[in-house]
Amino acid sequence: MRSMNWARPEIREGATRPKVGISSCLLGEEVRYDGGHKRDDLLLETLGSLFVFLPVCPEYELGLGVPREPIALAGDPESPRLVGLESGADLTERMRTFCAGRAEQAAAEGIRGFILKSRSPSCGLRGLDVLQPGGGILKAGVGFWARALQERLPGLPVEESDRLRDPSRRKAFWEKVMAYRG
Numbered sequence: 001m002r003s004m005n006w007a008r009p010e011i012r013e014g015a016t017r018p019k020v021g022i023s024s025c026l027l028g029e030e031v032r033y034d035g036g037h038k039r040d041d042l043l044l045e046t047l048g049s050l051f052v053f054l055p056v057c058p059e060y061e062l063g064l065g066v067p068r069e070p071i072a073l074a075g076d077p078e079s080p081r082l083v084g085l086e087s088g089a090d091l092t093e094r095m096r097t098f099c100a101g102r103a104e105q106a107a108a109e110g111i112r113g114f115i116l117k118s119r120s121p122s123c124g125l126r127g128l129d130v131l132q133p134g135g136g137i138l139k140a141g142v143g144f145w146a147r148a149l150q151e152r153l154p155g156l157p158v159e160e161s162d163r164l165r166d167p168s169r170r171k172a173f174w175e176k177v178m179a180y181r182g
């Protein structure tokens with residue numbers, strides 16, 4: 001593999017760019033619960049030329065609308081429920097079913113990696129807040145979409161947006177994507 005400037009990497013002309021999924025809000029799509037986005041310019045400037053991004057927003061695609069009630073993980077961190085923070089509505093089964101089907105679709109599309117928005121109860125990969133009955137919070141949750149992806153595609157390179165601010169992690173992610181064979 002040729003050496004690359006990981007502050008500003010570029011793929012060589014004519015090379016095939018691998019398909020990599022990404023949380024839609026990181027591309028600037030206004031799909032967040034508050035109607036906003038979380039466009040990550042550094043991520044797009046550094047990795048945008050290397051990959052063909054396939055955006056996924058599980059909350060929007062599930063039909064929760066924009067804007068919408070914020071949601072959170074609750075209960076057992078190993079198998080949490082997904083609940084509305086204001087209404088208490090339980091979205092667990094709807095989201096679980098949706099994510100399983102969407103992960104199947106992503107597999108069929110041939111993705112070779114996924115960049116997940118940090119700290120989201122749907123997309124976050126690790127250490128998410130999980131609300132406890134007594135009012136406490138355990139920082140031990142995995143988002144429903146992140147979990148479904150890993151269950152359907154074990155070994156798929158996945159990384160969180162915040163961690164990819166580090167050039168060495170971007171390099172490691174790129175190498176894993178290029179080595180991934182499904």
Ligand code: SF4
Binds near residue numbers: 023117
């Ligand atoms: S973090 Fe995930 S669920 Fe939340 S707005 Fe972004 S893509 Fe949608």
